[in-house]
Amino acid sequence: MPLMPVMLQGTTHHPAGLEPSPTGMACAARDLVRSGQILSIPRCITDDDWLGRLQGIVRDGLRLAGGDPALSRTIRLEEMHRHYSGEQIVRAADASIRQIKPLSGRLLKHVLRSRLGMEQRFWFDRRPKVRFHPPSATLEEDRQVFQDYARRRGHGKVDAHDPHLDSWHHCPVNSVNLWIALGRVTPRNGMTAFPDTHGRALVQRDHAHDVAGDQWFGTGVDTDLRPGDAWLFPGDLLHTSILNASDETRVAISFRLTFSKPYFSGSGTESFVDSRYADSPLEFWTLQHPADPIRGVVRHWRGPRRGPEVNRGPQVVHDHLEPLEVHIHEDGSATFAAEAMAPGTVRVLDRQRLVCRDLQGTYTVVGRHCPHRGADLAAAELNAEGLVCPWHRLVFNPENGSSVGHCDHALAANPCQVRHGEVVVPPSSR
Ligand code: FES
Numbered sequence: 401m402p403l404m405p406v407m408l409q410g411t412t413h414h415p416a417g418l419e420p421s422p423t424g425m426a427c428a429a430r431d432l433v434r435s436g437q438i439l440s441i442p443r444c445i446t447d448d449d450w451l452g453r454l455q456g457i458v459r460d461g462l463r464l465a466g467g468d469p470a471l472s473r474t475i476r477l478e479e480m481h482r483h484y485s486g487e488q489i490v491r492a493a494d495a496s497i498r499q500i501k502p503l504s505g506r507l508l509k510h511v512l513r514s515r516l517g518m519e520q521r522f523w524f525d526r527r528p529k530v531r532f533h534p535p536s537a538t539l540e541e542d543r544q545v546f547q548d549y550a551r552r553r554g555h556g557k558v559d560a561h562d563p564h565l566d567s568w569h570h571c572p573v574n575s576v577n578l579w580i581a582l583g584r585v586t587p588r589n590g591m592t593a594f595p596d597t598h599g600r601a602l603v604q605r606d607h608a609h610d611v612a613g614d615q616w617f618g619t620g621v622d623t624d625l626r627p628g629d630a631w632l633f634p635g636d637l638l639h640t641s642i643l644n645a646s647d648e649t650r651v652a653i654s655f656r657l658t659f660s661k662p663y664f665s666g667s668g669t670e671s672f673v674d675s676r677y678a679d680s681p682l683e684f685w686t687l688q689h690p691a692d693p694i695r696g697v698v699r700h701w702r703g704p705r706r707g708p709e710v711n712r713g714p715q716v717v718h719d720h721l722e723p724l725e726v727h728i729h730e731d732g733s734a735t736f737a738a739e740a741m742a743p744g745t746v747r748v749l750d751r752q753r754l755v756c757r758d759l760q761g762t763y764t765v766v767g768r769h770c771p772h773r774g775a776d777l778a779a780a781e782l783n784a785e786g787l788v789c790p791w792h793r794l795v796f797n798p799e800n801g802s803s804v805g806h807c808d809h810a811l812a813a814n815p816c817q818v819r820h821g822e823v824v825v826p827p828s829s830r
């Protein structure tokens with residue numbers, strides 16, 4: 401029986417209101433994803449043996465990586481960093497990829513057909529992305545091991561990935577991601593997508609595959625998933641990894657697939673298998689013959705984009721990026737009108753500093769660039785939790801600049817006073 405997925409957009413959780421009939425669900429799911437929505441699928445693989453099977457593969461990977469066999473059978477996967485070294489964790493990730501790869505087609509068919517009622521043909525990348533993200537303190541301890549692994553396998557597997565579209569990383573422009581939690585994934589250690597950017601132009605950083613820093617992404621939607629829950633979302637919806645400031649390892653896998661023939665930007669090179677040949681000898685055979693002797697089985701398209709591009713609209717701009725109008729005084733202090741900022745907003749003071757007005761109305765001057773990887777916090781969200789960096793979602797307390805969670809990154813922060821309707825920025829913060 402197909403499940404009832406939940407559409408997520410912005411911070412609002414809408415009941416999908418989808419027809420639970422297979423065809424109704426299929427169309428609705430496909431259209432939602434096409435229109436830049438995130439489909440949250442509770443208990444996506446929980447109610448059958450797939451969750452236990454995949455968790456078993458991860459446990460087996462830990463055993464093969466040299467751990468205590470008894471421990472690998474009983475350990476909570478979210479605690480793997482307490483018992484296994486960085487070297488063992490990346491070896492376990494590789495072993496898991498090898499074991500899951502031959503099962504990818506069967507698993508995807510199961511999810512799409514049994515869970516979402518989607519009977520139609522699809523195309524998929526056989527290689528699962530195995531995503532073990534230990535807490536950031538562990539990353540620091542084993543920095544070289546994780547850096548080497550990220551160089552080999554790409555960012556986002558064991559470390560935080562900067563905000564990006566998947567087509568910037570050689571994926572089909574029309575791909576969607578099925579992102580499945582194998583352990584508990586929280587807003588402090590999972591991933592974030594930015595629905596407000598859908599259909600807007602995004603500027604890439606020079607010589608990189610990630611977004612340039614001075615853009616506003618809108619309100620991010622963070623994963624909050626139990627083991628076996630999943631998200632289905634478009635690869636070309638801007639998304640990013642959360643810097644793991646929790647004390648648990650995030651354990652997840654993801655797959656890329658398309659609902660029409662995959663098409664690539666100029667640099668695209670990935671092999672996608674036609675679901676008609678999934679889980680049959682032809683699936684393996686055709687991958688050994690990338691020249692594609694059987695038309696329509698595997699495609700290696702290179703060349704100009706075909707079909708519509710989602711991120712071609714007007715560029716995303718926002719008032720946050722406009723500097724405040726300030727008066728500089730002889731003593732080095734600066735003032736601006738208190739009413740220029742509503743509670744819960746961030747504005748640019750100058751090239752190095754921002755002003756935050758928290759939800760209680762308190763004004764603070766903080767450093768403009770995130771101490772983690774230098775994101776421009778002018779585009780940060782300020783919510784009840786604090787100032788949320790748009791790149792990897794580290795949360796700062798705007799009152800004192802400290803980061804929330806198990807991270808020692810901190811911002812410079814200075815309180816401001818309000819006098820006669822004016823906010824006074826003290827000279828010491830300059
Ligand atoms: S959390 Fe990574 S740059 Fe801010």
Ligand SMILES: [Fe+2]
Pocket residue numbers: 564565566639
């Ligand atoms: Fe991605």
